[in-house]
Each structure stands twice: as C-alpha cells, then as structure tokens.
Amino acid sequence: MTPAADLRAEAEALARQLPNLNFKAEASEAAHIGSAGRRRAGTGEHFWQYRRYAQEDAADRVDWRRSAKGHDLFVRETELETARTVLFWCDDHPGFRWKGDGELRTKAEEATLLMLALSILLSKDGERIGALGAGRAPSFGKRAVDRLAEDFARGTGRKFPSPPRKPATLVVASDFYDPIPEWQARLAPLAAKCAEGIILAVASPTELDFAFQGRVKLHRPGTDMSRIFGRAETMREEYQKRYTAEREALRELTNRMGWRFVSHTTGTPPIRSAAQLKAQIESFGAKA
Numbered sequence: 001m002t003p004a005a006d007l008r009a010e011a012e013a014l015a016r017q018l019p020n021l022n023f024k025a026e027a028s029e030a031a032h033i034g035s036a037g038r039r040r041a042g043t044g045e046h047f048w049q050y051r052r053y054a055q056e057d058a059a060d061r062v063d064w065r066r067s068a069k070g071h072d073l074f075v076r077e078t079e080l081e082t083a084r085t086v087l088f089w090c091d092d093h094p095g096f097r098w099k100g101d102g103e104l105r106t107k108a109e110e111a112t113l114l115m116l117a118l119s120i121l122l123s124k125d126g127e128r129i130g131a132l133g134a135g136r137a138p139s140f141g142k143r144a145v146d147r148l149a150e151d152f153a154r155g156t157g158r159k160f161p162s163p164p165r166k167p168a169t170l171v172v173a174s175d176f177y178d179p180i181p182e183w184q185a186r187l188a189p190l191a192a193k194c195a196e197g198i199i200l201a202v203a204s205p206t207e208l209d210f211a212f213q214g215r216v217k218l219h220r221p222g223t224d225m226s227r228i229f230g231r232a233e234t235m236r237e238e239y240q241k242r243y244t245a246e247r248e249a250l251r252e253l254t255n256r257m258g259w260r261f262v263s264h265t266t267g268t269p270p271i272r273s274a275a276q277l278k279a280q281i282e283s284f285g286a287k288a
Contacts, residue, residue: 133161
C-alpha cells in the first residue's frame with residue numbers, strides 16, 4: 001500500500017504538469033454562487049468595473065458619486081462569482097483495493113492519485129470539492145484537498161452513496177466489475193440528481209491481459225467467487241471478448257446518463273488519464 005502522504009505528494013506533482021482549468025463554471029449545472037471570480041460582470045460582492053448608464057438600466061443602479069465627476073451617468077458592476085461543486089467517490093471494495101504481482105499501486109490508489117490531482121486544480125480555481133457520501137459538506141482551498149484525501153483513506157464501508165442534497169459534478173471511480181444492471185441501479189439515482197458526472201474505470205494489466213498459463217485458481221477479493229481453470233491460456237480469447245463487451249456496455253450506460261467516460265490502466269503514466277479527466281470536467285462548462 002502506498003502511504004497517503006506519498007499519494008498526496010505525487011498528486012501535487014501531477015497537478016503541476018497540467019495547465020490551469022479552462023471552463024465557464026457559470027455554465028455548469030453544478031455551479032452556485034460562491035467565491036471564485038470569473039473576470040466578467042455578474043452577481044457577486046466585489047467591484048468589477050464602471051460602465052456608462054444604458055436606457056434599460058433602472059435609475060437606482062446609477063453610481064452618483066462616480067457620475068458626479070463628469071457629465072455622464074455610470075453604473076457600478078460587480079464581478080460574477082460562482083463556484084462549481086465537484087464530489088468524488090472511490091470504490092472501497094477489496095477487489096478495487098487489489099494489485100497484481102509486481103504492480104506499484106492498487107487500482108484504488110491510482111484512482112485516488114488521479115482524483116486528488118484534479119481536486120488540486122479545482123481548489124486552486126476556487127471550486128468546492130468533497131467526497132460523495134462522506135457526511136460532510138464540500139469546501140474550498142487546500143484544506144478541502146486534505147479532507148478529501150482523508151475521506152478516501154477512510155472509505156465508505158463498501159456502502160454506495162446516495163445522491164447529494166444539491167446538484168454537483170460527480171467523479172465515480174471503480175473497476176466496475178459487478179454486472180452492468182447492478183451499476184445501472186446504483187448510478188441512476190445519482191444521474192437523476194446530477195446531470196454532470198464522470199465514470200473513472202480503472203483496471204490492472206493482469207486483468208486486461210489474462211496472461212495465465214496452466215492450472216490456475218482465480219478469485220475476486222472480498223467475495224466467495226472463485227474458479228479453477230485447468231488450462232487458463234485456452235480461455236484468454238473468450239475472456240478478453242467478454243471484458244471488451246462489458247466495457248462497451250459501461251460506456252453505453254455512461255452515454256445514456258449524459259455523463260463522461262475515462263479509463264485508466266494501473267502502471268501506465270498517470271498524466272494521460274489526468275489530462276482526460278481535466279478535459280472532461282472542462283467540457284461541462286463549454287456549452288454556454
């Protein structure tokens with residue numbers, strides 16, 4: 001197991017390799033009035049700029065002190081301040097907290113690394129972040145990243161979370177090896193409340209390659225599911241076909257919900273998957 005402090009440090013280093021976020025949070029369905037300035041006029045508490053009075057402006061919008069300096073009337077505008085709420089969930093099933101022989105990190109640890117890197121970018125941009133199902137409200141800043149890391153380490157007791165009270169952008173990480181109908185039943189309530197979500201599907205190379213030879217007993221950690229193969233290599237082609245079909249079904253489910261899909265293989269450079277996560281989170285604000 002990789003120590004939590006090491007994962008946090010790696011996430012900081014990974015976040016530094018990514019450019020700043022670039023999206024319009026006010027276009028997101030998960031955006032709420034908050035403290036993140038968007039460098040344009042709108043609802044907020046801080047002064048942005050003066051502009052000349054227009055015919056459609058109400059008379060009480062005139063800033064008489066500024067207008068008294070000349071012959072024109074001016075309106076005082078505030079800066080638009082919004083904050084998106086992004087909630088993360090990492091599966092704590094024993095099968096997700098497993099790694100193959102010679103692998104550096106478990107699937108859950110790699111998912112945590114990617115989500116912490118994204119949360120660091122989000123917190124720097126003024127967004128609210130938190131752990132879905134953790135029982136505490138999302139928050140801002142560096143401390144919010146610390147709390148998220150703590151909640152990842154604590155887990156949720158293998159209990160799948162209920163939808164949040166308010167709409168948020170969700171990032172849900174697992175290996176998604178349970179049957180697709182089961183995942184559909186779990187995810188449907190989340191998608192009904194939160195139109196913006198990302199499925200982060202993480203797999204081990206051992207699971208992708210099925211490079212077993214001879215007599216092999218396989219089991220899924222945390223369950224009593226096991227199977228003995230007399231000549232495991234004869235099952236490789238059929239296994240890979242079924243694996244591909246399951247992943248395509250998960251993609252189709254994601255598309256039907258209007259969410260995004262990102263896949264990651266443990267042991268591969270995390271920068272690519274982190275960049276994909278960043279691009280998908282940005283895409284929710286690109287429609288306005």
